[in-house]
Amino acid sequence: MYDLTGFQRDLLYVAAGKDEPHGLGLKDELEEYYETEVHHGRLYPNLDTLVDKGLLEKGELDSRTNYYQITQRGHREIKARREWEDQYVSPET
Template identity: 80%
Template sequence: MYDLTGFQRDVLYAIAGQDEPHGLAIKDELENYYETEIHHGRLYPNLDEVVDKGLVEKGQLDKRTNYYTITARGRRELEARREWEDQYVGGFTSSDG
């Protein structure tokens, strides 16, 4: 996970939080989070990168639409990241300031 960009990590989270999302569903989720437009030229190369790293699998719904699922390795990486983050921010509450 250390070799991923922040955007690629967010792509993993967006995929993990949905049931076999297609590219546009991932794009919509990221646009909601970033509150800005995510261009195809940014999204799809990053999707390909996480697929190439074995964190995500890509399947085909039809000739034009792919879907994505997080792999077991991808889930392990997200869990390890969450544990690492919790070391630093796990004890905070909304009233901490």
């Protein structure tokens, strides 16, 4: 996960929290978080990168809509990232 951009990590985290989300659903979630528009030209190439790296699987809902599902490797990468982060950031007490 070290080689992902912050946007790609956020995209992976959002996809992990959804059941087979489609691109526009992921876009909406990220726009809410970033409080700005996420353009298609940014979203879909980054989704393709996550698919190419084996972190997401891409499937077809219909002839115009794809869905994205996190892979087991994607889950492992998120878990490893969270463990790494926990070394440096402790929960507030």
